[in-house]
Structure formats: structure tokens, C-alpha cells
Amino acid sequence: MSPNAWRSTSETPSLSEVFRSIAVPIGASPFRRFLAFIGPGYLVAVGYMDPGNWATSLAGGAKFGYALLFVALLSNIMAILLQSLCARLAIASGRDLAQACRDAYPKWVSVPLWVFAEAAIIATDLAEVIGTAIGLNLLFGIPLEIGVFITAADVFLILLLQNKGFRWVEAFVIALLALIAGCFIVQIAMADPDWAAVIAGFAPTxxxxxxxxxxxxxxxxxxxxxxxxxxxxxxxxxxxxxYGADPAGRRQALRLATWDSTIALMLALGINAAILILAAATFHTTGNTEIVEIDKAHALLSPLLGGSLAPTLFGISLLACGLNATLTATMAGQIVMEGFIRFRISPVMRRLITRVLAIAPAIAVILIYGSAESGKLLILSQVVLSFQLPFAIVPLVMFTASRDKMGDLVAPRWLTALCSLIAATIIVLNLNLLYSVFTGGF
Incomplete structure (x- = not known):
């Protein structure tokens, strides 16, 4: 790297309490070294199957059948490519994306980027608040108004796991992901979808x-x-x-980290596709095309599939998704706050602040409009996230394409070109949607 590539020569690491806390065995077999890298990809995968995904996938499957499976596949390919750039940036520069933005840009650019990143995390947490509260309601009959406040208690879970070590956090997340996958395998088997139509749904339209x-x-x-x-x-x-700080050690770390995230995101694709397939096979084929509320979908599963097993598994997997997303959103919030403005607070305090900001709109919607509107709020939160994406993707692509900043680990031109196309596609889709909204087309 050029000595003038970054304004500062080094950075205080994000999440300093767990920085380089997991040893990568030197001289061990490639498989054992890969095992040491398994974990971060699954924490990232959690964000690709949180309660917000449920609302959009359920609504898409119910309304349009299997047609939006192509979008799920396309977005997963986007995710794999972009997450590989994230690993590349961290390993090559020793910086996370927030630190890189603060170090590379003047304040009049980095401060708005920080605000956008915080808005995205609040939108993410809003989806988790509503999704977890709905899960508590479906399984235990707890009213949504009370459930959204109970979700704030997850700070104690975060504190317990982080005190035990980062591997405990990863193990908890992977265990819940396995539970979620198992629940959907059973539900898909009960729904018995048209597999020819499923395969056709992965083709673009x-x-x-x-x-x-x-x-x-x-x-x-x-x-x-x-x-x-x-x-x-x-x-x-x-x-x-x-991982090793020498060029060979960093190259191996990048390769193993990319495999970790790619495999984990393929699992996320399977779960996202399962939600959409379940909605298409159960609701779309029976004429229930207006499913936007998760609780409505839960109520219809029993009469349409028969028995109580399917709705129970649905509720368990939803609650597991909410708990998982809680952990990862908190860590992302810490990284964003520490990286952009160098402000460090405890994970518990960070979680409480973010959760209060998410609880307020959720309570307002539930009290004013009732639980029937919670599904629409979930979908809206995901569209907000889509509008925030360019402000994170564009800097990421620019940093990883710079040899001055990345040194020998600069992104290949083909990868930069593909990720630039992803950024351009998302921006064009957003503009198209805005045009439709303001011209009355939606």
C-alpha cells in the first residue's frame, strides 16, 4: 500500500475486545485452518434471512407465485460478491468499511454516510422488533404492544454470549440457523410445491x-x-x-474468509427461497394473494396444510430469526459508531439506544393502525434499506479497486466491474420505483 493511501497509518480495531481473539493454527492442514474461519459468514448470513425477509418473501410468493425466486437468486449473487469485497477490504487495509470511509473522505462526506448507516441499522432493528414480537405472539399469545418491549431484554443475551467469547456468539447463531433450516425443510415437505414451477421461477422475467x-x-x-x-x-x-500479517497469510485469510461467507450465504438463499416457495405453494395456489402480514400467514398455514405442526414450526423459526438478527445488528451498530465517529459505548447501551429508536415507530403503528399494518411496515423498512445500499456499496467498490489502498490484494477488474454493475442496477431500480411512486404508477 502507498504510504499516502490513507490519512492515518493505522486504526484502532473495531470490536477491540474480540480483535484477533480466535487463533488460526499455523502449519495445520487447509481444512483445519478453514474451520478456524467458519463463523463470520454465518453472522453475515443472519442479515439475509431476518424478519424483514419474511415479510417481503411471503408477500412476493403469495402475490406472484414463484416469479420472484429469480430476484432472491440475483440478490444472493450480489451479496456473495459484495461480502467478498468486505473481507478483502478488512484483510488488505486492516480497516472496516466505516473506518475506511472516515479515513478516506472529508467530514462533509463521512458524516452523512454515518447518518445513512445509522438509519439503515434502525430500519433493520425495526424489522427485528416487529418480527420477534410477532413470533412471541404466535407462540405464546403475547400481545404485540407488550412483545415489542420484551424484545429489549435481548441485551442480556448479548452480554452473556460476548462475555463467554466470540466463538460462543458464532455457535449460538449457527445453532439457530440449523433450527430455522430444519423447520423450513419440514414445512416445504408438507406444502409439496410444484417443483417444475419452482425451477422456472429462477429464470428472469x-x-x-x-x-x-x-x-x-x-x-x-x-x-x-x-x-x-x-x-x-x-x-x-x-x-x-x-491470521498471518505477511502477504501469504493475508492471501490465505482472504480465500478462507470468502469461502466461509459464500457457503453461509448459499444457506441463506435456501432459507429465503423456502419462505417464498412456502408462500407460493400454500397461499398463491389457493387464491390468498394478499398476504403481507406474518401473523395472517401463520393463521392460514393450519387449515391449508392441516394440523398444528406447520404453524408451530413457522413461529419457532421466526423467533429464532429475530434472536439471531438481534446479535448481528448490535455488532454492526458498534462497528459503525466506533468506525465513523470513534465513539465507544458498551454493547448493552448501544443495543438499548438502537432498540428504543426502533420501538417508537413500531408502537406508534400498532397503537394507531393495529397489528394489521405491521406487515406493511416490515416491507417498507426493507425498501428503506434498499435506498441506503448505494451509500455503502459505492465507497466499498471504490476502496477495493484502488491499488494504493489495497496493495497486492486490490480487487480484480472483473470483480470491480461486476460490483459496479450491482451498484448501478440498484440505483436505477430505485429511480424507477421513485418515478412510479410520484407519477401515480404504484
Missing amino acids: TEIVTNPEMLYLALGIIGATVMPHNLYLHSGIVQTRA
């Missing part, structure tokens, strides 16, 4: 762009899948591994 309502849901799926806070999160937690 021009209606996604020409139909404003389908475009709105497609943007919601992209916003729920390629989440801005995940870009900050991954570039921070990759540095929990004590």
Missing part, C-alpha cells in the same frame, strides 16, 4: 421491471437480502481471526 407492484416487492427483497449494515459488519468481524 421483464415483468419485474414493468410491473410497479412487483418492482416494489423486488426492491424489498434486494433491500432485505443485500443489507447495508452487513457490509460494515463483515469488514469488522473478519478481523476476529488472528
